[in-house]
Amino acid sequence: MILTPFEWTIAKRYMMPGRGETFIALVAGISLAAVMLGVAALIIVMSVMNGFRAELFDKIVGLNGHAIVQAYGGRIDNWEEVLQEVRETPGVVSASPLIEAPTFLTFNGRSAGVQVRGNTQQDIAELAPNVLIGNLSRITPESGRVAIGVRLAENLGARVGDVITIFNVQGRPTPFGTVPRQVGYEVAAIFEVGVFDYDEAFVIMPIKDAQTLMLTGDTIGMIEVTTTDPDKVGEILAPVKASLEGQAQVSDWKTINASLFEALAVERVAMFVVLSIIVLVAVFNILSSLIMLVRAKTRDIAILRTMGATRRSLMKIFVTTGFVVGALGTVAGIALGFTFLFFRQSIVQGIQFVTGIELWDPSIRFLSELPSRTDPWEVLTISVLALVLSFLATLYPALKAASTDPVQVLRYE
Template sequence: MAGIFNRFEWQIAGRYIRSRRREGVISLIAWASFLGIMIGVATLIIVMAVMNGFRADLLERILGVGGHAVVRPYGGAFQSQKEVVDRLVQLDGVQRVTPVLEAQVMVSVGTTARGAILRGVDKALIPQLPVLTDNKVLGDLSRVGEIENTTPGIAIGQRMAEIYGLEIGMPLSLIAPKGAKTPFGTAPRVRQYSVESIFEVGLSDYDATFIYTDMDTVSALTGTSTDMAALEIVVAQPDKIQDLRPAIDRAVGEAGWVRDWQQTNAALSGALKVERNVMFLILTMILLVASLNIVSGLVMLVKDKSRDIAILRTMGMKRGAILRIFFITGASIGVIGTLVGVIVGVVFCQNIEAIRQLITTLIGTELFPSEIYFLNELPAKIIVEDVVMVAGLSLALSFLSTLYPSWRAASLAPVEVLRND
């Protein structure tokens, strides 16, 4: 920068920025430009961080239930499930592979009956399953899958417990559509189970639909073999699942087909991305308006300082130097506004929950109530690339906004200005 802009140019530009006593309107526009850029940058960073937090939190809840990739067997059952599991767990980046036997059932309590999804895992893994251990509300997970008085224990979602009025130790009946064949057709299987644990994932559909127990219990109710269980894969970096897909596909081979979370939740992930991009474009308008303020402020400054420009030109200053002086004047507003905006945005994101609680206290109204948004606190995830992109966009708009006024100042004819003065 020192080679492009010399010290004398910086001194004059600094004088134009600081001396605003006589130019009240110009000073007001300069302050409006600074505040507009600062608020625009801070708002963009905050909104993008909150949307990143929402996305990460939502996907974490969804993926916590179904894993990051699922392997389903060809032909309905694995020929050698253990061999496939062993090959998968040896892959770099794969943290856990869990066989899950899943079936659609009907829940019946009293006169109320609704559909549900029954998921069975190995009995020894139930107390270690993150979807249950991280979200447990009531009960004892060690009793899930245990058979007491011929009644197996199950874990249900908080929403399902509310719908049926269930508590720990209360019974419910599960009905599987495929049962014993009789002369009158297929009779559904009906078994009674005991609620031993209640969990809350935080997504209404999941908490109202999913039931967990051990794999043998699901097999006994549905009449399906445990070899028909799907394999749920959990990886260390879910966002980079596509990098692992070739290795996973090779490990599975012809035993089954793989579907990762990006394919399963393509519509949701796409909707979140579109919403994020649209919000970015809308909020960019704040920066655009602030940049236009820089244009108007510099144009007025050029008109006010036209006599000074003419004198400098007659003293031998070149057009390039005049252009650089006004470029520095306008760009300084953008640079300072951008830096302050970045600081304000990052600090706000780091303390967003405390700020939310303060606003809630002041206005007496709950912001983002948990019963609607299923969030205990407002998430904000700052991504460095987003901050750099916002800052770069702000600086680019600020620099572009100074070009026309600076060119206009450099194009003034000294003779004409002094003659008309």
């Protein structure tokens, strides 16, 4: 829709109402602000939801791989053969033996339920970017050293160099009954994965030390698998699942965390629908402001018609007047949304400081910080949605303006 110089001049005049039209200008300003806030809210919420899913996926998959091969009964005896078979499966990037068992530990009179995790040296070394204090290179087989999560360290009051005692409740049978096995380990490193449950419960040690602690001999509990495409992990590992049927089960990240990611997907759709209503309400403001503008400019419209202005020209003038409000609100909303996302953590901390209320509790939100990941296609979709709704809102007032009968308006002038 290309405007002639005449049409653009009239449209600009109507975008800036003159004396006595303050109320119309106020409604138009409110409309612009409402579109801005609606677009910004959609961009912020969708980016945070995307970031939440992406961060959870990265951290959970980074620690657990894309899939887990776990034997029935919790022990894989011929694990070397199974491991070799998994590694030779097309689409598998890596596969590592793993031991994971729930137990508890004590330190200075404090105790906590923990998840002991026995990893290979390579897997332990990959945890290096998450280490806050200490050195993972000191954690070697039979060194008696472990790494613990930062939340667990805070709960126990443990620091690097302290010795914690880990129990295996199964223990060994004696004439006096089963005595729990307890082993002291030096804390060599404290890490933060960023997922609250992991940082609060995980104790990382070499796989050989975990075998000794849990009295499993030369067996492992599971095999951690990473594939080329996490979204096709089920298809990639289908041959392994068929081969190990009756011996072990293959659980991918979708199955293990199904309830969490499904809840996120449902909430994401629900939030988009609910927040889209804000944009719709803002568009109704544009509609009402244009209707008032048309009523206020009825005499002007009649004069323009007598001077030769066509109905098409009047349609274009009023559509442009309303659409520009929606377009400016959309651009301002995008800018506001990105600004909020850039300073999101500072804003959350500021609100917490002012209100005294903890808005982001890691024990509830899983992650340590408010995440964000903006999808350009989603931003484009939100922008197009706002612009299309703004355009549709201008059609009725523009049609009313174009259908004005100059004879009826000016007959008594």
